[in-house]
Amino acid sequence: MRALPSRIYPVVDRADWVATLGQAGAKLIQLRLKDMAEDALRAEIRRGAALARTHGVSLVLNDYWRIAIEEGLDFIHLGQEDLDEADLPAIRRAGLRLGVSTHSHDELQRALDVRPDYVALGPVWPTKLKKMPWGPQGVERLREWKRLVGDLPLVAIGGITLARAPSCIAAGADCVSAVSDFIRMPDPAGQVRAWLDATRPADVTGGTIT
Template sequence: MSAPLPSRIYPVVDSAQWVARLGQAGARLIQLRLKDRTADALRHEIREGIRHARAHGVTLVLNDYWQAAIEEGMDYIHLGQEDLDTADLSAIRAAGIRLGVSTHDEHELERALSVAPDYVALGPVWPTTLKKMPWAPQGTARLTVWKQRIGAIPLVAIGGVTLARAPLCLAAGADCVSAVSDFIRMPDPEAQVRAWLAATVGSATV
């Protein structure tokens, strides 16, 4: 039986400083997605992210780097479909780390479910400008279908999600809503966290 996620909002950030800033503002589930760093810089950011997460009561998710997640004692690891090809899932489980998996179509959902994830992410729900996506926008109706398929496993909506759209995702069946730009690229990210928290109170279907 999958445990519920600790929050309905799930900012994705690109440096440890954001864990401190958004955690202090009230975010309780944050993904640290680090790109283009040396091994030493990467490890430093992960350790700083963990330090800030513990200081602010944040459940921290590390994207991709499963070996570092094991070595540093992360709460969660988030893997894309390509990461499932190489990650040692047995070692991740043995370390007590929970697992989130990205999905974009039926085949990927089946593959994700085969590894018994602790949450499933579906995206992009709407068009996203953050990175080029080979998949068409899924729409909120697909969230409803995915939730019916996965049952008690938490469902995360990501991709083009904004403050205004977040409640729509929850109403459609998502347990949690995630974004990058709508948090860290806002003029006042801390206020944005508080606005998201207010907008998603009582909106979840589960």
């Protein structure tokens, strides 16, 4: 099983963030675009892909698997509902690495059945970014998920901050992801560097952070 290229995984809503965060050291970035016309959407994805190549970033596209195939991207991330319509054989033939969101044991089993390259568990803590039917999973669920997935990379997401990130790694997450704690901070590039420092193996302890 191939490891993810970074312990940190910012999620961004504009292609320009790929340059800002990539220059600061983020090597795995998800581009999550919503409510855009087709032409504008494709142009933004192409710009994100170009910036990712320039800055040595593995770009993950959320949802739009057809465009990810057509544009030759590195990764696609799918939610459970996306699995209903995604052409998984086509995704594999294109060489795309696949990430899948999970929130329950049933969803985890469904994800494992499609042989992803990573699974994400969330929300670990409460999040206000979008309304979700699942309550906070907590770091103990991360420990359980890691036991269940074994060598498969595990991504923690949802309500994670700089202070909370080390406890996710200590609980078994291979990578920690966030939106607000990167792009909504006064110094996003500085935040990337701080997250990289906080998630280095020597700096991670087993403490629980709430």
